[in-house]
Amino acid sequence: MLAYRDGDVRAFEVLVTRHRKPVFNFILRFVHDPAQAEDVLQDTFMRVIKSAESYERQAKFTTWLYTIARNLCVDASRRGKHRKAASLDAPVGDDDGVALIEMVSDGKQGTDRQVIDRELRARMQKAIAALPDEQREIFILREMADLQFNEIAKVVGCPENTVKSRMRYALEKLREALEEYRDLAQAAQ
């Protein structure tokens, strides 16, 4: 980022290549809409370009980047509540249709295994979507963006212990959802 601030355009290309995928997944898990996630991703990097002149290395670039992305996601989520947004977990078409997330991930496994994994992913996705926003964003930042707890604390603007506490609650809920699925899976097997 410092190189790009000094006028090196190729440095920005390196930045985009390095952070584009995790930021997009973070945004996708946050807004649950791939098109909106693309727009938010575009706005995030555009914000980086505009703010490059005043950038100061007071923290990690990753922290600064996810802070921008999170703020844009919050704004998009607020706007999405007033409109009907497509959800990853929502079935496409009727109730028997395939979930959106199944179209994203293309597994090449056995039929039974594929069914179990599909069910597992569906449940896990529901469980993650059911998390409160403050727990979900922390869980996503920790699992998807691989940020440390102190960095997450800076992004969301709360103490590190609060972040860990929220993370612990989120993991606990996901573990409960996973236990139910395991009982079903064991019963199915």
Next chain:
Amino acid sequence: MSETQEHTPSECDSLLDYVYGELSGDALEQFKLHLLTCEKCKRELAGLERVRTAVKQAMPQVEPPADKMSQLLHAAAQQKPKRGKVLMFARRVVSHPAYMAAAVVVIVGGAMAYNFRAGRVMMPAAEPELHEAVATKMPVAATPPVEKTQTAVAGGELPAGAPEGKIEGKMAEPAREIAKPMESFASHSAAEPKIVLKTDAPAEYGVTRSSRKNVPGAAFDGRPAVADKGYLEKGKDSSLRAQFDDNRNNDGVISRGDELDLEGGAGGGKRRHASGGGLARTEAEKNVISGAGVAMKPAPVVAAAPPPPAPEPQPAKPQPAKKMAKAEEERTADRDALAQNQGRVQNHPSIAQNPSARAQAAAAPAPASVAPPAAPAPATAAMQQPSQQKEMPSNEAPALAADNKARSKQNGEDPAALKKRMLAYADNGDCEQARKLYEQIDKQFPSYLTSADRVNYSRCSGVNRGVQTAEQQQPDQENSSNSKATVAKSGKKAKKAAPNTSNSTPPASSAPAEKAADKAAY
């Protein structure tokens, strides 16, 4: 239950950090030891790992669309920050207070140093000196040329072709101040002097600060100093200031030394250099205001140029009627005062009773109060003073004759008749009657008797004394065989009496006394 009691909650709280790999060093080793003994942490650790595995399976990384990538790169190229190294440095400086303070010091100091070297900024204490230096330089460059000035004859004019100018501003006042003593003195002189101060220099060029300090002709208040004798004779520049102060203390009165200078100017032989307002310190600029009749005008500063030949004395310009009337009035008043003083002296009882003292008083000069002042007397006055004193009796004779006529009318006697009678008594040897008539004439008509009349009277009285002495000595001659010795004694007595009378009588009257003594001796 015992396990939970064995481990503290703080150790179990590190489980989350351990799962996500944020423990390191001693904390990691310590938690591993704790994990070996804590069954609860073991169970939670197993559950968290299963959840993470399920989440990774349920939430695979999604690849963003590539079409947005090119748009971002294009936008980044279009809006790349235009910051150079200078801007980066400036930004870093501005961002830090210490850098900011240092930058302010450097910028301000540099600006002051630059301005100081360029001469735009001066220290406050040196500012007046700068102004003085500037004032010293500028007027010198703008000073009009000063011509050498010729000292004119009293009442004279400038030589033909000499430029004339008006006295304006600061020059006008000193001209008037100089003119005052000159006018007062001019009333005592027969010829009316004229003061002509001429200059081509404008008033604003008249005096610079430096020239004010050094040249007496350009005082701080614009008054030209009147040079005194020492300056006129020696022309020393070093004593100009002291001379100026002396002249100021004397209220600008011109000293006697100026008279000598004016005499030379009146003779047309001397030349003095004068300048208007003390414009510079060159020889040609030294101010010499030498009294009445001095023409003062600026001359070009040509120090090396020889002085032009002395011009012929110029005829006096006609004086203004007002000035002449004033001088005439003062002259008449002086004549009256002189006549009154002479009458007062000769009518004094002590002098009236003593003929020799009266004669001395008559021969004495006029009182000092009537005489023109000696200190401000210019050269013209010095020249004309003797002639004035000589002409004074002739000028006063008609007035005295008129006075005697008036007294004769009052007394009903004619002094001429009395004088004739007195001379007749004296010729006949009746000195007693002659003395009475003489005293009567001298008392009633003090200025009527002349020195010749006094000689006749003295001769009569001396003959009388000699006759009386001879009559007294006749019995001695009869008794004594040596009459020559008696005559010699009587002659010695007469000679002894003569010096005594000569001490108290004027020389004019002592000679007849000696003759009378000689007669008595024979």
